[in-house]
Amino acid sequence: MRPEILNPLFGETQSLKGVGKVLAKPLEKLRLTRVKDLLYHKPSYWMRRKRVHELDIADIGLTIIAEVTPVDYRSGGPRSPFRVQATDAKGNYISLTFFGRNTGWTRKLLPLGESKIITGKLERYGDELQMLHPDVLEVAEESEIALVEPIYPLSDGLGNKRMRQLIAQSLELAPHLPEWIEPSLLKSKQWNEWRQTIVALHNDEDASNSDRLAYDEIFANQLAFMLVRASNRQKNGISIQGDGHLRDQIKLPFELTGAQKRCISEIEGDLAQSSPMLRLLQGDVGSGKTLVALMALLNAVEAGYQGAFLAPTEILARQHFEGLQKLLSGLPVNIDILTGRDKGKMRESTLMGLADGSIDILVGTHAIFQEKVRYKKLAVAVIDEQHKFGVSQRLMLTRKAESTPHLLAMTATPIPRTLTLSQYGEMDVSRIDELPPGRQTIETRVISDSRLPEVVEGLGRHIAGGGQAYWVCPLVEESEKSDLAAAEERAAALKLRFGDQVGLVHGRMKGPEKDAVMEKFQRGAIRLLVATTVIEVGVDVPNASLMIIEAADRFGLAQLHQLRGRVGRGDVKSNCLLLRGDTLSETARARLSLLRETNDGFKIAEEDLRLRGAGELLGTRQSGDAGFRIATPEQITQFIAAATDDARLLLDRDGGLKGERGQAARIALYLFEKDWGVSLIRSG
Ligand code: ADP
Ligand code: MG
Numbered sequence: 001m002r003p004e005i006l007n008p009l010f011g012e013t014q015s016l017k018g019v020g021k022v023l024a025k026p027l028e029k030l031r032l033t034r035v036k037d038l039l040y041h042k043p044s045y046w047m048r049r050k051r052v053h054e055l056d057i058a059d060i061g062l063t064i065i066a067e068v069t070p071v072d073y074r075s076g077g078p079r080s081p082f083r084v085q086a087t088d089a090k091g092n093y094i095s096l097t098f099f100g101r102n103t104g105w106t107r108k109l110l111p112l113g114e115s116k117i118i119t120g121k122l123e124r125y126g127d128e129l130q131m132l133h134p135d136v137l138e139v140a141e142e143s144e145i146a147l148v149e150p151i152y153p154l155s156d157g158l159g160n161k162r163m164r165q166l167i168a169q170s171l172e173l174a175p176h177l178p179e180w181i182e183p184s185l186l187k188s189k190q191w192n193e194w195r196q197t198i199v200a201l202h203n204d205e206d207a208s209n210s211d212r213l214a215y216d217e218i219f220a221n222q223l224a225f226m227l228v229r230a231s232n233r234q235k236n237g238i239s240i241q242g243d244g245h246l247r248d249q250i251k252l253p254f255e256l257t258g259a260q261k262r263c264i265s266e267i268e269g270d271l272a273q274s275s276p277m278l279r280l281l282q283g284d285v286g287s288g289k290t291l292v293a294l295m296a297l298l299n300a301v302e303a304g305y306q307g308a309f310l311a312p313t314e315i316l317a318r319q320h321f322e323g324l325q326k327l328l329s330g331l332p333v334n335i336d337i338l339t340g341r342d343k344g345k346m347r348e349s350t351l352m353g354l355a356d357g358s359i360d361i362l363v364g365t366h367a368i369f370q371e372k373v374r375y376k377k378l379a380v381a382v383i384d385e386q387h388k389f390g391v392s393q394r395l396m397l398t399r400k401a402e403s404t405p406h407l408l409a410m411t412a413t414p415i416p417r418t419l420t421l422s423q424y425g426e427m428d429v430s431r432i433d434e435l436p437p438g439r440q441t442i443e444t445r446v447i448s449d450s451r452l453p454e455v456v457e458g459l460g461r462h463i464a465g466g467g468q469a470y471w472v473c474p475l476v477e478e479s480e481k482s483d484l485a486a487a488e489e490r491a492a493a494l495k496l497r498f499g500d501q502v503g504l505v506h507g508r509m510k511g512p513e514k515d516a517v518m519e520k521f522q523r524g525a526i527r528l529l530v531a532t533t534v535i536e537v538g539v540d541v542p543n544a545s546l547m548i549i550e551a552a553d554r555f556g557l558a559q560l561h562q563l564r565g566r567v568g569r570g571d572v573k574s575n576c577l578l579l580r581g582d583t584l585s586e587t588a589r590a591r592l593s594l595l596r597e598t599n600d601g602f603k604i605a606e607e608d609l610r611l612r613g614a615g616e617l618l619g620t621r622q623s624g625d626a627g628f629r630i631a632t633p634e635q636i637t638q639f640i641a642a643a644t645d646d647a648r649l650l651l652d653r654d655g656g657l658k659g660e661r662g663q664a665a666r667i668a669l670y671l672f673e674k675d676w677g678v679s680l681i682r683s684g
Helices: 004-010 021-029 035-039 103-109 139-144 160-173 183-189 194-203 207-234 258-271 289-302 314-327 344-356 391-398 417-423 449-464 480-501 511-522 557-564 586-597 601-612 633-653 660-671
Strands: 045-048 063-075 082-087 093-098 116-121 123-125 128-132 135-137 148-151 278-283 306-310 335-338 361-364 378-384 406-411 428-432 442-448 468-472 502-505 528-531 544-549 574-580
Touching: 004 035, 004 660, 035 160, 063 093, 063 103, 063 139, 082 103, 116 128, 116 139, 135 139, 148 160, 160 194, 183 207, 194 207, 207 278, 207 417, 207 633, 207 660, 258 278, 258 289, 258 406, 258 428, 278 289, 289 306, 289 314, 289 378, 289 406, 314 335, 314 361, 314 511, 335 344, 417 633, 442 449, 442 586, 449 468, 449 480, 449 544, 449 574, 480 502, 480 528, 502 511, 544 557, 557 586, 557 601, 574 586, 586 601, 633 660
Parallel strands: 093 128, 278 406, 278 428, 306 361, 306 378, 335 361, 378 406, 442 574, 468 528, 468 544, 502 528, 544 574
Antiparallel strands: 045 148, 063 082, 063 116, 082 093, 116 135, 123 128
């Protein structure tokens, strides 16, 4: 149970003074539903205002406070703004300009001849000084204006003034919390205790003060991961050492790469242990993760156990099933598939086969870990495209069996080491850092979207020559709807030219509908697949050798790299065209040209981290519970190593989190809602 000391922080913002129905909505929208959310609501910037006694062009660009007297009104045509001419004490003029406002209202606000205090940004308009939509106060009210003021992220109906009041109320509720940070670290960083720091966050422009708040979050995150590791070590797993009789029969037309061999032996090492494996397999698109997974699954089957292979989507589940079936043909291995769509008799018989152990390997979507699905002796679970799952989902998964199965998670997102630690800190990591030899390189070009007609011409030649292609439509932030509209529009335009050869897939399509299109594309009935990013993960169509990505500058580099990985899977040379807008920042340019220069996903990830900071890599819409709300990507990079070491050390000394610092650390876990982490603390 959550420690009592935290209760005020988890109180609802609804119960604060002055929060009625009207504020509920904006608070919700800003995800400020609890007092602690308000406390951690960081100012987006600090507004500085300068009190001037004389209007002066030298102050243009600054936000000023001045006392002025309106002397004249100037109302242009219906479409021009309403201007109030005013002067300061020295007789300098300024034009106070109002667009689209009721002029009666403005006249009342600024009566001629009456001195007022105005605040706003000083601008130049022709030869005049002007201020757009100034804040206007009575002279007596001047003292209410802060010279330095935190400005918060706001929402309709919740202005900065109200926000500050709510935060002030929340600060009064903030308790002193016991210290969970290692004393020597606290000292060397000159950090203050928690309460003092959170107060400073809202009262002191010096941001370095808030570093400890970020550290707290990272520390709690890593501590929760370390608790998963520790509790995993205590669990009963199944030590497996297959004799190789199945693996030896697999006939491959190629040699495994050195990296694949290394990863396989790392996994074998884990499987032989009696505590369950928790391993992340990172490898670029096309690096051959599936085979590595298959070796782990077969190891289990050889030893008389079952394996499960979880894919994030229906399409991928089917593709993996077919691929694995092919590899296993002729071997005495019974492989089956189960997805949410399988109903009735088929489903029943699959469930039976799992329960009686006659099915050796099950491939499928989430359905394979549902309540009703019972395995006779599941020993190895593989999750493909790991990033779609959060930590607690991973935990749920391994709770299925009496003895915890070994878990192998696979991801094609080659994120840098520091970020791997913050996202998958509970796991050991294997990396396939080498592509199979003889891969066609993908030639990548960055092209201005003003050359779209040429691109379509080229596409026409490509299709006429028997090729297939992808066309990825831009990601419109936060709105699946407009993503879709853009994709539909593009598909319609391309259909005018290429007719029925064009297909469209997007995230809103139902499974069967989507699969039908994908299937047509796979067998070549569709030559051009227009898509939103749903094709991002793992679909394999070797004949598709051209990838066109619209508004490429809106995608993350890692994501672009993954998209590009859809081509270059066959024997022909592949091309990737990145269309960009005409106005690109230096960084955007540098980022795109990085893609042109290298095909190495790990290198791209490290470089992107350097160019842009981690934000791009982690994405703003983080899934799962290893998300950070307070720590910025830069802070994560800065503190992750120290926080991980600290968490590990604390658990080494006090695994039950019983000592003084241990108790404080529990509070940190609850504060950051890692309740699942607390539930794993070793008792006794
Ligand atoms: P990913 O890591 O993206 O999941 P896959 O496992 O789908 O990659 O492998 C991509 C392709 O590479 C498959 O067609 C697979 O058969 C092939 N492949 C895997 N390993 C090798 C290898 N060592 N040499 C050549 N081709 C390989
Ligand atoms: Mg794959």
